[in-house]
Amino acid sequence: MTLNVYLSGEIHTDWREQITEGAEGLDVRFSAPVTDHDASDDCGVAILGAEDSKYWHDHKGAMVNAIRTRKGLEEADVVVVRFGDKYKQWNAAFDAGYAAALGKSLIVLHGPDHQHALKEVDAAALAVAETPQQVVSILRYVMTGKLPT
Numbered sequence: 001m002t003l004n005v006y007l008s009g010e011i012h013t014d015w016r017e018q019i020t021e022g023a024e025g026l027d028v029r030f031s032a033p034v035t036d037h038d039a040s041d042d043c044g045v046a047i048l049g050a051e052d053s054k055y056w057h058d059h060k061g062a063m064v065n066a067i068r069t070r071k072g073l074e075e076a077d078v079v080v081v082r083f084g085d086k087y088k089q090w091n092a093a094f095d096a097g098y099a100a101a102l103g104k105s106l107i108v109l110h111g112p113d114h115q116h117a118l119k120e121v122d123a124a125a126l127a128v129a130e131t132p133q134q135v136v137s138i139l140r141y142v143m144t145g146k147l148p149t
Contacts, residue, residue, distance in 0.1 A: 001143070003028045003139065006032065009092035010086075016030075016032060018136075022132065034065065069095065073099050073102060078107060081106065107138060108127070111130055
């Protein structure tokens, strides 16, 4: 059984690499949004043409990125959404809500300082983890039925 896992959320740390490396040996296929910040911000105007207004510049990028995001979320068996410490990830909150609405198994990843702010997001999740290693342990358990050693 292959497990399709979509890794959504903050792009400023190596949490995705920690999970993909930790899951080596498992039959897991990972996907994610574009994590190159400049490419993600500018894809709409680079492909569809420049905009005078920053609003429309950002809007075009968001819409083009939404094509990839929706496909990734819809094809996923499990969605992991990471909320980092430094930046507000409003897109991650959208992804968590969209995944929950699709009935996807949702794992939310954030530190204890976000517990109150993310209580509604956490309530939609099947697991709330604080470390990438905990996410890997969940995936390993789901795939093998084995507890961490």
